[in-house]
Amino acid sequence: xxSAYLVPAILAVLVLxxxxxxxxxxxxxxxxxxxxxxxxxxxxxxxxxFSLWQALLSTLFSVAPAILVARAFALNGEFPFRxxxxxxxxxxxxxxxxxxxxxxxxxxxxxxWIPLGRSLYGINGILLAHVFFNxxxxxxxxxxxxQGIPRHHxxxxxxxxxxxxxxxxxxxxxxxxxxxxxxxxLVFMLCLTSxxxxxxxxxxxxxxxxxxxxxxxxxxxxxxxxxVILALLQLSLCVLxxxxxxxxxxxxxxxxTISSAAGESGKYRSRLNRxxxxxxxxxxxxPLVSLLIDALSGPLAQVVANRYLxxxxxxxxxxxxxxxxxxxxxGWFLLGASSRLANRGRLKQARLIELCGSIIYVVPPLVxxxxxxxxxxxxxxxxxxxxxxxxxxxxxxxxxxxxRTLGPAMRKNQMQYRYLCHSLALDGWNRFRYVDWxxxxxxxxxxxxxVAALAMGDLGVIALFGTPETATLPLLxxxxxxxxxxxxxxxxxxxxxxxxxxxxxxxxxxxxxKANA
Amino acid sequence: xxxxxLEIEQLCYRFPGGGPEKMQFDLSVSAGEVLSLIGPSGSGxxxxxxxxxxxxxxESGRIRVNGEAIEQLPIAQRPVTIVFQQHNLxxxxxLYTNVAxxxxxxxxxxxxxxxxxxxxxxxxxxxxxxxxxxxxxSGGQRQRIALARALVRERKLLLLxxxxxxxxPALREELIELVKVLVQxxxxxxxxxSHQPRDALIASDRTAFxxxxxxxxxxxxxxxLEKPDLVEVRSYLGSL
Numbered sequence: 001x002x003s004a005y006l007v008p009a010i011l012a013v014l015v016l017x018x019x020x021x022x023x024x025x026x027x028x029x030x031x032x033x034x035x036x037x038x039x040x041x042x043x044x045x046x047x048x049x050f051s052l053w054q055a056l057l058s059t060l061f062s063v064a065p066a067i068l069v070a071r072a073f074a075l076n077g078e079f080p081f082r083x084x085x086x087x088x089x090x091x092x093x094x095x096x097x098x099x100x101x102x103x104x105x106x107x108x109x110x111x112x113w114i115p116l117g118r119s120l121y122g123i124n125g126i127l128l129a130h131v132f133f134n135x136x137x138x139x140x141x142x143x144x145x146x147q148g149i150p151r152h153h154x155x156x157x158x159x160x161x162x163x164x165x166x167x168x169x170x171x172x173x174x175x176x177x178x179x180x181x182x183x184x185x186l187v188f189m190l191c192l193t194s195x196x197x198x199x200x201x202x203x204x205x206x207x208x209x210x211x212x213x214x215x216x217x218x219x220x221x222x223x224x225x226x227x228v229i230l231a232l233l234q235l236s237l238c239v240l241x242x243x244x245x246x247x248x249x250x251x252x253x254x255x256x257t258i259s260s261a262a263g264e265s266g267k268y269r270s271r272l273n274r275x276x277x278x279x280x281x282x283x284x285x286x287p288l289v290s291l292l293i294d295a296l297s298g299p300l301a302q303v304v305a306n307r308y309l310x311x312x313x314x315x316x317x318x319x320x321x322x323x324x325x326x327x328x329x330x331g332w333f334l335l336g337a338s339s340r341l342a343n344r345g346r347l348k349q350a351r352l353i354e355l356c357g358s359i360i361y362v363v364p365p366l367v368x369x370x371x372x373x374x375x376x377x378x379x380x381x382x383x384x385x386x387x388x389x390x391x392x393x394x395x396x397x398x399x400x401x402x403x404r405t406l407g408p409a410m411r412k413n414q415m416q417y418r419y420l421c422h423s424l425a426l427d428g429w430n431r432f433r434y435v436d437w438x439x440x441x442x443x444x445x446x447x448x449x450x451v452a453a454l455a456m457g458d459l460g461v462i463a464l465f466g467t468p469e470t471a472t473l474p475l476l477x478x479x480x481x482x483x484x485x486x487x488x489x490x491x492x493x494x495x496x497x498x499x500x501x502x503x504x505x506x507x508x509x510x511x512x513x514k515a516n517a
Numbered sequence: 518x519x520x521x522x523l524e525i526e527q528l529c530y531r532f533p534g535g536g537p538e539k540m541q542f543d544l545s546v547s548a549g550e551v552l553s554l555i556g557p558s559g560s561g562x563x564x565x566x567x568x569x570x571x572x573x574x575x576e577s578g579r580i581r582v583n584g585e586a587i588e589q590l591p592i593a594q595r596p597v598t599i600v601f602q603q604h605n606l607x608x609x610x611x612l613y614t615n616v617a618x619x620x621x622x623x624x625x626x627x628x629x630x631x632x633x634x635x636x637x638x639x640x641x642x643x644x645x646x647x648x649x650x651x652x653x654x655s656g657g658q659r660q661r662i663a664l665a666r667a668l669v670r671e672r673k674l675l676l677l678x679x680x681x682x683x684x685x686p687a688l689r690e691e692l693i694e695l696v697k698v699l700v701q702x703x704x705x706x707x708x709x710x711s712h713q714p715r716d717a718l719i720a721s722d723r724t725a726f727x728x729x730x731x732x733x734x735x736x737x738x739x740x741x742l743e744k745p746d747l748v749e750v751r752s753y754l755g756s757l
Contacts, residue, residue, distance in 0.1 A: 345533030416604040419572050425593030426622040434618065438609040 007334045008356040014392065015363050018371015019235075022228045038226055043205065048233065051209040054123060054198075055191040058130035062187050063180075065131075066138030069280045071172065072273035073139070074146030079274060085281045089136035092284065094450070094504050095497060096457020097129070097196035098474045098481075102493035103287025104128050104201070105486065106294045113290060125201035130194065134187045136284055141186070145179045146172065185245045192237065193364040196459040196474070200481060210234040214366045215464060224374055231370040235363060242362045246355075288497075295494035298487040309476070309492065313499060316472040319387060320456035320503060323394035324448040330395060331357065331402030331447065339414045354407070357399040365393050365460040373464070386465040390472075393461045398451030405450065409443040445512025449504040456500050473499070520584065521545035522706040523569075523674055528578035528588075530568055530730075539576070540564060540730025551693075551700055551707040553717035553738065556727035557753055562710040565727070566676045569708070570599050582673055596673040598666075600680040605663035606651040612638075612662050613647035619666035630669075637665040641695070657688045664692070668699060675700060675707040682712060689713070693720045714742050714754060726750050 038044065073086065092100065108116045108128060116124060149171055157167050195211045202208055208216070210230055217226040303309060334357050342350035372389055376382055382389065413436065421431055459474035466475045473496040480489035525544040540561045546552045554562045567573045569580055571592035580588045582596050598619075606615045616634050617624055626634075638644050641661045651659055660680060667675055677696070681689045693709070693716060700707045709720050717724040717738050724738040728749050734741060745751050 417607070419567075419570070419599070420601070420605065422572065422592040423570060423597070423599055424618050424622055426618065430622040434610065434614075434622075434624075435607060439607075 007330050007337065008353055011356050011359055011396070014396065015359055015368065017375055018368050021371040021375030022231055038229055046205065047208055047210055047213045050207060051192060054126050054209065055188050058127055058134065058191040059184055059188045061127055062131050062134035063138045063184055065280060066135050066142055067176070068276050070139045070142035070146065072276045073143055076273055085277060088281055088285050089139050092133045092136045094453040094500055095288070096474055096500060098200060098459050098477045099291070099457065099493045099497045100129055100132050100287060101197060101200045102477065102490050103291040104132065106290040106490060107287050121201055122207045126198055126207065129197040129201055130191050132284060132287060134190060135280065138183055138187060141183045142176070142179065145175045149175050181248050182245065185241060185248070189238065189241050189245070189361055192241065195366060199459070199463065200478060211364060211366050214370055218370060218373060218464060227370050228374060231367040235367050238362045238364060291490060291494060295491045298491050300491045300494070303488055303491040304495070309495070312471050312473050312476045313495070315470065316456050316496070316499065317503065319390055319394065319472060320452040322391040323398055323455035324452035324507065326391060326395035327398035327402050327451040328444060328448050331399055331406055335403060335407055335410045339411055343414070343418065354403060357403040360396045360399065365397060366464065368393055369461045369464045383465055383467055386462065386470050389465060390462050394455035394458055395451070397458065398454055401450045401454070402447040405447045406440070406443045409440055413439050442512045445508045445510070448511055449507035452507055453500040453504045456503060457496065522548040522583055524581040526579040528568060528580060529576040530564060530573060531576055538730065542732060544725065544732060544735070546706040546708065548704045548706055549701045550722070551697055551709055551720045553721040553724040554708060554710045554727055555714060555717055555724060560727045561730040562727050563678055566599065566678050566708060566710060569674070570597050570676060571595050597676060598670045598672040598674070599676040599678060600660070600663045600667055602679040602682050606659060608651050611648050611650055615651065615662060616666045616669060619670045633669050637668045641665050657684055657692065660684065660692060664696070668703070673705055675705050677707060677709045679710055679712065681716070689716060690719055696720070718742060
């Protein structure tokens, strides 16, 4: 049973070591007691206020329309391009933030279809990007709530002559109410810790979040004390939100795929609902289409011919695959330990172990990065270890996805075949070879594909420790953007997107194999 | 009368996390006998089978097979083989492999063992289906395969945990008759958990009535079902 705690223990070390580093800030070089007053400065107040304010607005602008869109999808059982549209809504999951940012610049930038000009940079751009990511996510989280309404309830509602309002009040709202707070808080948390979007689209001290402020104080101000104070603040905010989220414990279980969900309940078609879906679909699709057009008409050939680009692409690929392998393995052991505990009736411990996998939501990458920097920079050259650090942090970021994708399948497998395998003495390698692998390779493939795509597109810790020599594609895009080479950045973004989708597809196919009967 | 093949003495079990009160079982079954267990759902019938198979750990008590205590043995080493109501077969493996796993989990079989599988499939009317996948079979055929695997494992004790509950009456009767023949031929002992009193009538000379984690009555089946003297049995059966 000791193995049950192995992965959680490793995770705890990874999280606690940096925190210990953060807390030992008194020993930092150049520390003066009056530095602590920084924490009461107007700068901090502004940064905290902006972090919360942009997260709040992003959440409202993402989830409120998502309710309308999810409802429209749920009530329109079939219409042309329904599954294609749902697929588009799965896409932002594997679209790197920098790519989305380039797409948004391409639509709303000064040369775009809907030019916002200079005012794109700042809260407007941040909101546009956050809605691009979180509206589809919220739709996919909310849609199962409608699908959870029993078929017979719809039939009864029809029999009793419910109007649209009655259906909403007696069927839909009660179902929605269960999951809505969880979805709201999750989106809030994601926006609160969002880094790449704010880094690229935020401008100046007026629109800086804690996450970006940490980066700036380490990277530009060379002020670890300030970074540590910011990191501790960010940590406390995240813990606060996470505690509320856990109290609710109502986050709907959703299978994360980019294929379309099946089994719709209602058949209440209306033109308005289709318009809602179409508008949302255009909103999500437009940046990608615009990016494609801009990149193809831009200096794509020149960018592709650059050797430096392909070196970056190679590093990106290596980081993605490394994170995928590490994350899936960690998830496998974590889930195995958790389900063994659950089988023994120790449900609390089982849940606790699974929660360990989501620790990254509470301790965001930049906080871990700061901790690593503070703790290890005296002993090793953290810039030389950048790949190892990035792989580990990205694997941790992928872990919640692995647990959500692989968890349900593993639990089902365990429930159905546990006794049978015990009685046949199928264990260890034999059990893996004949039972687990054939039955679980699909979710394993999907998890690996997801983590690889996420890690390849991540601009987080790599921004903190990366140098021009170690740049990955996302960092390269950021550097191009910083040098106002927007056409080049757009072309690179298209290549990164293509690479992510390709790796996603290849991993899902190669590992997942064909469907089993 | 010969010494019973399976003896259960004061076998106690309590569900983790409190729950209903302690269960306690006493029972014996002789070679060649199929003993039925009936009773309301949640009464402890399946729990008893799970304790014998080793899936659950008893608090105290003895389980003997041919006089030897087995309650300390690891699951796979117990002289026991079990057939569930569903999920007996792995859907992605063909029938031959599903049966062969019962002999050796690493699938390295001798020629004699190969022959054993062929004979078992033959005796259950399944020859020629070796390469099929479980999904291509009817529910009755799937349970026959599960039985075939139980047979090739050559264990003394056969546990049927509502193994035929999902099948229609005629098919159930057919398979129960088959089990009776096989149990006698192989000198095994069998426990049959069922929700259908009719199954007990077909399968067993003796039937045990289980409620609240105890065996309240162990009588000749006909007497138990047709002239029940316990009020619990009468209320379980309803008016017959």
